[in-house]
Amino acid sequence: MTYTEAERVDWRALWASGDLARFCFISLGILLHATNETMVATVMPAMVGDLSGVELVGWSLAVYEIGAITAGAAAGRMVSYVPLRTNMMAAALLYAAGALICAMAPSMPVFLAGRVVEGLGGGALVSLAFVSVERLFPRKIWPQLFGVMSAIWGVAAFSGPLIGALLSQYFSWRWAFGVFVFGGLAMAIACYAVLRSPEATTRKAAGTALPPFPFAALACLASSVLLIALAGVDIEMLRSSLFLLAGLAGLALFFLLDARKPRSRLFPTRPFDPRSAVGSGMIMVFAFSIATCSFALYGPLILTTLHDIPLLTTGYIIAAESIAWSILSILVANAPPRSERAIIIGGASMIAAGIAGFAYAVPLGSVPLILFCAVLQGGGFGIAWPFVTRVIVATADPAESTVASSGVPTMQRIGYAVGAAMTGIIANAVGFSEGLSAETSAGVASWIFLTFLPLGLIGCLAAVKLTRDSRALPA
Numbered sequence: 109m110t111y112t113e114a115e116r117v118d119w120r121a122l123w124a125s126g127d128l129a130r131f132c133f134i135s136l137g138i139l140l141h142a143t144n145e146t147m148v149a150t151v152m153p154a155m156v157g158d159l160s161g162v163e164l165v166g167w168s169l170a171v172y173e174i175g176a177i178t179a180g181a182a183a184g185r186m187v188s189y190v191p192l193r194t195n196m197m198a199a200a201l202l203y204a205a206g207a208l209i210c211a212m213a214p215s216m217p218v219f220l221a222g223r224v225v226e227g228l229g230g231g232a233l234v235s236l237a238f239v240s241v242e243r244l245f246p247r248k249i250w251p252q253l254f255g256v257m258s259a260i261w262g263v264a265a266f267s268g269p270l271i272g273a274l275l276s277q278y279f280s281w282r283w284a285f286g287v288f289v290f291g292g293l294a295m296a297i298a299c300y301a302v303l304r305s306p307e308a309t310t311r312k313a314a315g316t317a318l319p320p321f322p323f324a325a326l327a328c329l330a331s332s333v334l335l336i337a338l339a340g341v342d343i344e345m346l347r348s349s350l351f352l353l354a355g356l357a358g359l360a361l362f363f364l365l366d367a368r369k370p371r372s373r374l375f376p377t378r379p380f381d382p383r384s385a386v387g388s389g390m391i392m393v394f395a396f397s398i399a400t401c402s403f404a405l406y407g408p409l410i411l412t413t414l415h416d417i418p419l420l421t422t423g424y425i426i427a428a429e430s431i432a433w434s435i436l437s438i439l440v441a442n443a444p445p446r447s448e449r450a451i452i453i454g455g456a457s458m459i460a461a462g463i464a465g466f467a468y469a470v471p472l473g474s475v476p477l478i479l480f481c482a483v484l485q486g487g488g489f490g491i492a493w494p495f496v497t498r499v500i501v502a503t504a505d506p507a508e509s510t511v512a513s514s515g516v517p518t519m520q521r522i523g524y525a526v527g528a529a530m531t532g533i534i535a536n537a538v539g540f541s542e543g544l545s546a547e548t549s550a551g552v553a554s555w556i557f558l559t560f561l562p563l564g565l566i567g568c569l570a571a572v573k574l575t576r577d578s579r580a581l582p583a
Contacts, residue, residue, distance in 0.1 A: 133302055134240045135257055137196065137233025139264040140203060140291050144230060145172070146268035146430065149408045150423045151281040156409070156544065158281065159216045167532065169405050170337040171220050173525030175206075175227025176234070178330050180518045182322075183235035196236050196299045203229025204292025211285035222285075229292065231521055238513045254494040264430075269408075273423030322374060325365040329522070332358025336529035348533065359526070375515045376500075376508045382573055386512065389500040390519050392570035396459050397523025399560040399567065400485060402531050403466050406556055407478075414549040415473035425479050429486030436490035448495050449575040455492025456571035458484050460564035467557035471550065492571070499574060531556050 148168055179199065186195050206226025213219035237257065275284040336355030339348040366374050380394075381387035408422035440451055462485025469477040497516050504512035538555050539548035 131240070131245065132260070133298070134196075135237050135260045136295055136298070137199065137230075137237050138257060138260050140200075140288060140295060141176075141230035141234050142260075142264035143268040143271065144207070144226065144285075144288055145169075146264075146404060146426055147272035147284055148172075149404050149426060150269045150272035150419055151276045151284050152409050153412050153419060154276040154281040155219070159213070159219060167220055167337055167528075168223060169401065169528035170333065170525050170532065172223040172227035172230075173521050173528060174330050174333050174337075175224040175229075176231025177227075177333065177518060177521040177525055178231070178326050179228040180231035180235035180521050182326060183232045183239065186232075192236065192240065193299055196233065197296045199229045199232035199236065200292045200295035200299060201229070202292075203233065204289050204296070205229070207285050207288035207292060211282045211289065226288075231517075233295075234517050238517055241513060254497045257494075260434075267427075268430075269423035269426040270420075273420045277419055322366065322369060325362055325369065325374060328358055328365060329362040332356070332362060333522070333525045333529065336526060337532065339529070339533050348537075352533065355529070359522075373508070373511055374518065376504045376512045379515065379519070382570070385503040385574055386500050388570045388574035389496050390515070392456065392496060392567050392574060393500075393516060393519045394523045395563045395567035395570060396456070396489075397520045398527035398530065399463055399563040400459065400489075401524055401527030402556040402560065403470070403482070403485075405528055405531055406535060406552065407466075407470065409544070410470060410549045410553050411473070411478075413544060414471075414546050414553060417473070417475065421475065425475070425482050428479055429482035432483040432486035433490035436487045437494055440491045440494070452492050452495050452499075452571050452575055453568075455488040455490070456568045458488030459492070460488075460561075460568050462486075462488065463557055463560055463564045467554050467561070470557065471553040496571075496574065527560075530559075534559050 152168070179202075183195060183199070203226055206222050206224070206229055209222030209225060210219055211222075213222055241254070241257075271287065272281070272284045275281065275287075332355045334355075335351050335358060339351035339355065363375070363379065367377075375390070376386050378384060378387055379390045382391060404426065407426070408419065411417040411422050412419055440447075443451060462481045465477070465481035465484065469481050500516055501509060501512045534556050535552045539551035
């Protein structure tokens with residue numbers, strides 16, 4: 109596949125056409141989801157102090173991702189049953205309901221139940237934004253739209269830690285979730301008012317036989333992630349190993365079930381085949397998503413407990429990662445095609461270097477060094493993700509373009525869920541099962557990063573393999 113300079117889209121023309129403004133509205137779902145997802149890290153110390161349950165910290169992300177995975181995987185299929193606008197309205201209302209449960213939770217189990225509901229709504233909103241690219245916009249502007257999507261994610265993720273830190277410090281962590289109740293309701297109302305085009309108000313499969321819904325595969329997927337998360341609670345070698353192995357076997361079964369149901373497939377054909385650009389790209393997405401959960405999940409908790417770093421400072425650090433993601437996404441969105449190979453490999457290398465740097469900087473407690481690692485990791489995602497996404501969608505079978513577009517965020521969610529569950533296992537195994545203290549935090553600080561370095565290497569190797577596919581990138 110080759111690209112010419114004529115195929116590059118001017119940002120002014122994109123705005124003048126109305127496509128950019130319409131797309132920014134659609135991406136408000138990403139705003140809600142990403143802000144909430146990154147906010148949780150900075151409210152965690154206050155929430156644990158109120159509800160207790162430090163051993164369940166990993167669950168706060170894992171169960172959220174279980175909901176997001178299930179809804180995100182289903183969203184690409186649901187447009188075959190009900191219109192895109194209806195899907196987005198339902199997802200926004202579900203998200204608001206979950207945020208309300210979290211804000212009023214009297215205990216950690218109730219809070220985790222709210223996170224599942226919230227994840228269902230947020231995961232669907234993100235996946236539907238990806239589906240909207242394929243369904244509502246011309247193919248030639250996909251790279252620009254994916255770049256804007258990454259930028260919106262970065263801006264939203266920037267606001268999340270600050271909202272969480274400020275509201276927790278001056279009001280209550282509960283208000284940090286309360287603001288998203290109103291955000292979800294506003295999104296639902298706006299969807300009804302704005303999305304009026306035929307593509308948004310009709311079923312994709314209108315007038316044809318509907319494909320079967322993948323209930324079995326989604327149930328298997330949710331169960332497998334739950335089993336992995338259970339392995340991190342009450343660490344005991346035999347019990348935890350059995351849960352972990354059962355969960356990993358369940359993931360393998362999920363992909364097997366998905367492959368055997370071509371009419372209800374959630375991922376493109378052979379999603380982990382390293383011989384194809386789609387397979388290499390999905391491996392890269394999966395590996396890096398698992399490997400980069402640790403700091404967002406446990407970083408603020410460790411830094412405040414071990415080094416007495418203020419909560420607002422940890423919020424700024426996480427926000428800096430998001431700023432780097434956003435700015436670099438915009439800077440490379442119109443990069444010449446001949447530079448895409450270097451951009452993807454460079455971004456992968458930056459992500460891996462950030463993981464390694466955290467393993468040294470977090471135990472040391474050096475704020476400048478931690479900040480540098482956060483910027484390095486966020487910037488790596490920012491420059492690589494738009495092009496990796498474009499390659500996956502563009503090189504997939506045309507009949508699977510919708511599945512490929514929704515499959516990218518779904519794979520990312522699976523990686524986050526598995527990463528959160530595995531990080532919880534490691535954190536509890538090396539200290540947090542005994543409670544939250546400076547001593548237990550010191551034991552956790554290095555291992556939750558060092559353990560994932562091999563996956564960082566796998567992500568880099570997948571990036572190299574991706575760029576060698578002659579169909580994926582121009583010579």
